[in-house]
Every structure is written in structure tokens, then in C-alpha cells.
Amino acid sequence: MSDETTVIDIDREKGNFKYDMKYAFDAGTGLNEAVIDYICDVKGEDDWVRAFRKKALKIFEEKPLPTHWASKDLETIDFDKIRYYLSQGQKAKRTWDEVPADIKATFERLGIPEQERKYLAGVEAQFDSEAAYSNIKEAVGKQGVIFVGSTEGLMNHPEIFRKWFGKVIPIGDNKFSALNSATFSGGSFIYVPPGVKVSHPLQAYFRINAENFGQFERTLIIADEGSEVTYMEGCTAPKFATATLHSAVVELVALKGAKIEYITVQNWSANVFNLVTKRAIAEEDATVKWIDCNIGSRLTMKYPGVVLKGRHARGEVLSIALANDGQHQDTGAKMIHLADETTSNIISKSISVGEGRATYRGMVNIPKHLKGCKNNTECDALLINSTSRTDTYPAITVRGNRNFVQHEASVSKVSADQIFYLMSRGLTEGEAMSLSVNGFVNELTRQFPMEYSVELKRLIDLEMEGSVG
Amino acid sequence: MNQLEIKNLTVTIDDKPILKDLSLTVPRGEIHAIMGPNGTGKSTLAKALAGHPDYTVTTGEVLLDGVSILEMEPDERARAGMFMAFQYPSEISGVSIANFVRAALQSRLAEGEELDATGYYKKLYQKMDLLKIDRKFTSRSVNEGFSGGEKKRCEILQMAMLDPAYAILDETDSGLDIDALRVVADGVNSLRGPKLGILLITHYQRLLNYIIPDRVHVMYDGRIVKSGSKDLALELEAKGYDWVKELAPVG
DSSP states (O other): OOOTTOSBOOOSSTTOOOBOOOOSEEOOBSOSHHHHHHHHHHHTOOHHHHHHHHHHHHHHHHSOOSTTTSOGGGGGOOGGGOBOOEESOSSOBSSGGGSOHHHHHHHHHTTHHHHHHHHOSEEEEEETTEEEEEEEOHHHHHTTOEEEEHHHHHHHOHHHHHHHTTTSSOGGGSHHHHHHHHHOOOOEEEEEOTTOBOOSOEEEEEEOOSSSBEEOOEEEEEEOTTOEEEEEEEEEOOOOSSOEEEOOEEEEEEOTTOEEEEEEEEEEOTTEEEEEEEEEEEOTTOEEEEEEEEEEOSEEEEOOEEEEOSTTOEEEEEEEEEEOTTOEEEEEEEEEEOSTTOEEEEEEEEEEOTTOEEEEEEEEEEOTTOOSOEEEEEEEEEEOSTTOEEEEEEEEEEOSSSOEEEEEEEEEEOOHHHHHHHHTTTOOHHHHHHHHHHHHHHHHHTTSOHHHHHHHHHHHHHHHHHHOO | OOEEEEEEEEEEETTEEEEEEEEEEEETTOEEEEEOOTTSSHHHHHHHHHTOTTOEEEEEEEEETTEEOTTSOHHHHHHHTEEEEOSSOOOEEEEEHHHHHHHHHHTTSOTTOOOOHHHHHHHHHHHHHHTTOOGGGGGSEETTTOOHHHHHHHHHHHHHHHOOSEEEEESTTTTOOHHHHHHHHHHHHHHOSTTOEEEEEESOSGGGGTSOOSEEEEEETTEEEEEEOTHHHHHHHHHOTHHHHHHSOOO
């Protein structure tokens, strides 16, 4: 399955191509202290970062894989064969013209510069370990909004960065947050000053190009009091015969009255292990909304959470997962209520195709001393074939009698009669499947920004077309 | 050639024969009614013509304007001009009627060709007015929570939008009160014309007071046992279905 003879490898899927690169910076395979030192050295990091990384490495090595509750498939990841840092340079360019040709061509094929011109307030484009491009519109920058890579964030804005870095998700939260804390590179650092409402979304695009590689971006977003920001991330990787690892940590902080909307549409190829930790803190009157669309990957484990820390804080997770043949989407949400009158809403829709498997894991916690808290959880699963699988593990802990919880779950199947009905109107079997699946998620995608619901529909169509005949 | 020809059709479900050597021809421009007692194979005929995978054609031929359709998938038959109004149409959650009909029309276009949205909505609203369907209807999910009458009207709306060459209406009158029946019948009558052949399957004579057929066929035990003019329906009404049993060949 070597692609060495061809310079470029194209498939029908938009993301399935790669360029053969000669990387200027390569930490080699396997993970040890020397690799950490290499990363710190090329990035020119301070001692506190080096110490942070080394502490994380130790925790990563000590923690077992969570296979007592998660998929045994994790055991097939060979951490000694992965490359932990690959880049062409550490400094992101501010114009596309300065970006190396192959990397620029990659993002042009993915349509990023075009989207930037059309409707984005800022873009960061990460290629393997580092952002190749990062820029925000002048008007947004003038409002005091900071949108840079994580390395630039910790070096140029330490007074804000250090205050929150690793505070929402501690190093030892889980084995993969520890791995990310040891090896993190790239990702976004965003700060929105008090009262500033960023009218257009900021977008990051994470691209894996190299084989046997691990991408460990680290994102930290701080929305100061009364501010508003929407962040969108997209991800793709080419198809490789060997496993690729993507293990990000994303921390959000919404201060008093702030609003953060974080949108993910991932379209990983079927060899990617996608093990991501995402969590937010919502202070008084703040709102955090995660919109999470998981398509592709071999195994995704991701449970975006909101810690509802201040009174009237509101958290939402709206998620869609599509598990095709050979894929396992293990996703869900966590809502930790820590103050009175906090509200959380979880709506999860999963689709299992062929031998695909979708798992929902929820955690909602409302302690006894609180009052006026509300949680609504809905999880709906759609099974396409008799071999498809879905599991639901909702853990809702509500104590006291002054709080309100509502939970609904459903499992449905696309029936042969439904497909026959649609086909009798002229739709092919694939189109009939697509229409049923899009109908199933429609109630949710209506709440997404238009560009993203269009993109999602296109991805679902592609997946469903490939699943029949 | 401009006719739907069913020749010596035998259809089984789980190896049990339901249609037995059935032959019938519906030319374009005509409405043929098929009547018969329950369990006689009327709906099987409709579903077999539309290509339902549970129905196996063991012998016979079906020609649509001279082209054999039995090897075609249900969607290919639809695009070739076949339409079936279902007795029990499926619910498609989250898919609006407007998007559903649009997808059906889009499937008839060549790849890369896009349906003209303005023209589409103009036609949709025009047909809805004809069928006395509220404009709000377009944004509702297909058949979800519909009354019996709404379901049947929705089927006729699709028929009006898709311009088939041949339409099979399977028990379109079942579950309709008299007002709804009249609206549906008016809709069908308005679509009547030289380009469309209709096969009207019904258990009761009353629908034929509103849609006057060119021919009436009586079906019993998987066969057409008697054919005649519209008066046959009245005769059948008067004599009851026991009468047709005597018409069936022995064995």
C-alpha cells in the first residue's frame, strides 16, 4: 500500500490526498524525554513548559489504557511507531503567499482560503504539527481579539495563557489528555476582550498529511465578560494503511455573561484514532454550546463537557455521529452542575451503517445542595442494517428535589418499506438512504450555521452512497 | 405501443402464488378500475408492478410503452414513468414534503443538472391549490402524523408533480370521508388526459361515482374474472362479491 511512487494520491473523497513532504523538523518515532526536549528546543519554550510536558509524560506512562470501559481496539495503537512532531517550521505565516507551495495547495484543495474570503473572521490552518497559516481580519484584530497558535499564545500572551492553561482539563484527566499535555503542538489560542462580539466565525483546520503520525493540537479559548465568539474546526487526513493518532485537548473558558459556540465537523479517514478531550467552564450567565459532528475515523472517543460554575450558566452539546463499516463512534457529553439555576441540554443523534458501531456515554451531575437546575437529554440512534450496533450509557446523577431532569432515548431502524417508498418515487437506493439519514438529523442540523449544515449533508450523502450496492 | 401491458403475470410471496397468470392492458388516456374482494391480490398487483422486493414474479411480462420493466429496480421503473399511490405510505421523519418531491424530481435529471427552484415551487403551489392543500403542508415531514385524508392527498400531489405515464392508485379511497374522497377524486380527474393511463384499485364502488372509469375489471383469486364497462361496477354493487366467485375458473 505504498504511495511512494506517486506524488499525489487522490480518491473520490475530498480529504483523501497527500503530498510527499521532506520535513525540516522531525522528532523521530517513539516517545521519551528526548522527544520532549526536541519539541521544547525547536519551539524555544520556557522551562515551565518543559517541566509541564515532562510531568505529563510521566503521567501518560503511568496511566493504563481505559480498556476496562472503553474499546479494546485502543490496544492496537503502537505508541513506539508513532512520530510525535513533524513540521516545516514553527512560525505561522500571515499571508497565503508565504506558505510553502505544497501546504498551500493542500488547503486550497480543501477550500480554506475561499471560505476565509467568504465568511470567516479569521483562519488558522495546521499542517501536521504546526500551523502553516494564521490570520484574522484587521477589523477583528483592532477590537483586541487574539487568534494565534498555542505556541505563540504561551510565548506572547503568558499573562492570559498561563492563568487558564491546563486548568479546565488537568494533565491527568485521562491518559490521552496526559499524552497531549506532553506533546502538544499547534491548535489555537483565542482571547476575546470584554463586551466584544465577534460577528463572523473564527476557523481552524487540522490537516494530517504524514503517515504513522500523531497530531496533538491544543486549543484554549477565553471569552471575557459579555463577549461572544464562534469557533469552527474541520479535520481531514488521507487514507493510510497504518494507524494515525489524533489526540487534542480543547479548553474553553466563558467568563460572566460570555457566549462561546464551538463547532466541529470532522471527516477523518478510517485509519485515524481520534481521542479528544474537550471541556468548558461557564461562569455566571455564560453560555457554552458544543456542536460536534463525528464522521469517519476508526475509533473516536470524545465527550465534550461543560462545567456550569456560575449561577444561570447554560451548557449545550448537540452531536451527530455516523459510524460506517469498521468504525466505532464512542461519543457523548458531560454536564457538571456546580451552581443554582444552571441549565444543560444534550441532544445526540447517531447513525450506524453496516457493521458500524455508535456508543453514547452521558454524564450529568447535579448535587443535592443546588436548586433550580435543569437537564434535558435526548439520544436517538438510527440503525441502517441488521448488523449495525448502538449502545447507550446515560449516567444521570441528580440529588435533591429542587432540580429537574428529563431523559429520552430512542432507537429506530430505516425500514425496507421506507426505502421502497422512496425508491418508488425515483430515488436510487443510496439517495433513499441519504434522504432518510438526513431527515433523521435534520431537526438538529437546522440549528447549525448554514455553511456547516450544507457540508454535513454532503458528507452524509458520500457516506451513504458508499454504503449500498 | 402507448400502453401498460401485463401479460400472463404470476407472482408469489414466500413461494405462495398470489397472482395467477394475470393479463391486463391499460392504454394511456384511459382509467381502468380493478375491483374485487379483500385478499384477492389487488394490492399484490400494485406492488409487483412497482417492483417491491418481497414479491417474486415467476412467469409473465410487463411492458411499459413496449419496454419490459420486470428487470428494473423500483427507482428505474419510477423514472421510466411508473407511479404508485400507496395504500399505506411510509413516514419519512425530518424530510419535508417540499424537499421529498424535489429530490424525486431531481433524480429524474441528468447528473450535474439542477432543478430550477423557482419553477419548482410555482408548480408545487399550483398543484397544491388544485388539491386544496394548505401551503403550510410543504414544510411538514412526509406522512408523519398525517390523517388518512392528508396521506392520500399527499400521494396524489406527488403524482401530479411527477407526471407519470402510468399511475396505479392502490385503495386510494380507503379511510377517506366523503369530503376528502371528493377532493382526491377531483384531483385525479384533473390529471386525467391522453398522456396518462390510470389503474384504479378499489374495494368499493363509491369511488367510481366520482372517477368514472373507461373499463372495470373484476379480480378474484389472483385472476381477472370479468371485464366490462363502468356499468359492471354497478352490477357488482348490486349482486355482491359472492357473484364473482361463481365466475372464477374451477381449480
